[in-house]
Ligand SMILES: Nc1ncnc2c1ncn2[C@@H]1O[C@H](COP(=O)(O)OP(=O)(O)OP(=O)(O)O)[C@@H](O)[C@H]1O
């Protein structure tokens with residue numbers, strides 16, 4: 194292959210021409226994600242003449258990746274995906290210059306300046322959150338973005354460019370996790386998935402970050418303090434006492450399964466033991482064997498004890514990870530025990546793992562098809578950029594690209610045997626607050642929602658901002674960032690706990706929300722919805738909750754998306770070939786300048802208003818008094 198007299202690109206040049214191949218060799222592309230699609234893609238790119246590539250992935254190689262991520266071998270387990278993908282790809286084409294980043298694309302080191310070096314960005318990601326972030330940076334840097342994704346046998350490739358096509362968020366690609374009514378999860382499940390969602394909340398309540406949404410029952414504080422018998426006390430509380438209380442609800446009609454729940458007393462466990470149809474089925478793959486009630490109890494107690502120890506040794510709350518043995522054992526046993534409580538058939542650890550981890554099986558061939566299509570689209574974009582040099586941002590470079598769907602089976606009428614289906618990309622949606630309008634309306638209950646929840650749930654989770662700052666009436670009421678001073682942090686912490694209405698955010702308030710990490714400045718219009726619960730907030734374009742008084746909903750899981758955000762980045766200096774950016778000074782400087790400008794502006798506004806007509810000033814003084822009182 195690498196004989197010195199053989200031009201490895203000879204056949205490519207016949208197809209694309211010398212000039213384009215030279216252009217592709219010289220110019221840099223960014224690949225985001227080195228997983229199932231990313232590995233295939235990197236291999237294709239290096240074999241197609243793309244010689245300047247940067248690749249980023251936050252993860253390390255897991256044994257479960259080896260069935261489809263063919264750049265990795267067993268000896269690589271535990272190593273950086275980006276680094277090993279680079280090393281293996283270089284063996285296919287040593288001419289390439291590949292830079293590997295072991296990091297999260299959302300880190301500020303990979304901001305606008307980083308993106309600007311590339312002609313094209315290609316996403317090989319597995320979550321909406323990271324895609325939304327990359328979308329915003331590609332819009333800001335005005336770089337075409339290709340996005341590939343698969344779910345089992347289904348796949349899709351889309352090509353985006355600012356001003357010419359819809360953006361990734363034009364059609365509302367939100368973090369739309371399936372949600373369930375709170376009462377179904379907390380007190381009236383009818384399916385195993387309800388028990389799994391509950392078990393994950395139990396995990397969070399006992400070992401994770403405590404919040405209103407994981408408050409599945411009262412009285413955990415005492416149990417958590419217990420030095421002895423912690424596992425048994427948890428068992429007695431959630432599977433016996435709480436259930437006994439629930440079962441005493443008079444009206445039998447209310448139970449979704451048709452029967453009141455049964456506490457897991459010794460007598461009930463005995464009955465379950467006698468009637469257990471799974472008792473004999475002990476052969477087969479270990480993870481697919483359904484545990485007996487006794488096994489569930491034993492495994493529950495053991496995992497509770499080991500997680501308690503781990504939590505005590507850790508300064509941070511734990512977060513559920515489907516690949517963590519203790520966490521999965523806890524969720525599997527707790528889900529099954531709850532299922533026994535509510536007369537729901539139990540499930541295997543394998544099935545519960547896919548429910549708890551929102552897993553859709555990955556198919557290597559679908560990934561390969563999508564990675565192949567991505568490279569075809571990449572050539573079209575590079576060709577256009579090459580032909581229009583100097584007017585990069587004013588020309589539509591994705592004009593020849595099509596949204597390409599890879600289907601599981603023929604579903605298109607009149608198109609026999611069509612499994613690869615090209616469709617035109619839509620134009621930008623004028624109402625899209627990300628690429629077009631810069632204005633978004635949010636519907637929240639200002640009386641019940643705290644500023645903290647507004648920032649976390651609405652701005653960060655729902656609107657996918659990373660480091661939002663919030664200006665209300667020219668007053669900077671919220672900001673985040675590592676460079677804040679202690680007194681600023683204290684002020685924010687205090688204010689965060691206030692309800693929106695107490696911070697001056699009421700019906701019709703127009704906020705300026707900025708996020709320098711995504712180069713975003715939006716007008717956020719607040720509509721106060723007095724009849725909705727805190728969790729029922731929604732954003733323009735979403736379906737509002739059916740009735741204002743309806744029971745509230747909780748997410749089906751704490752979510753793969755969130756877990757990725759929580760991963761601790763492993764940034765090093767790259768002497769092993771894995772380059773990581775550490776210089777964040779520019780970003781800091783920009784933030785500082787902006788902050789000083791805001792302070793100046795705020796001072797001006799305050800000075801211009803007389804003492805008695807300035808509500809902001811009064812509010813501030815109140816804040817200061819409170820601070821002193823502390
Ligand atoms: N914010 C991010 N920054 C960098 N890489 C990311 C980010 N989010 C996801 N990724 C990477 O994108 C890749 C997606 O690949 P893939 O869908 O095959 O997932 P996987 O984690 O390898 O597999 P599985 O989820 O099935 O275990 C993963 O390697 C993941 O680490």
Ligand SMILES: [Zn+2]
Pocket residue numbers: 359360361362363364621622625626627628629
């Ligand atoms: Zn858009």
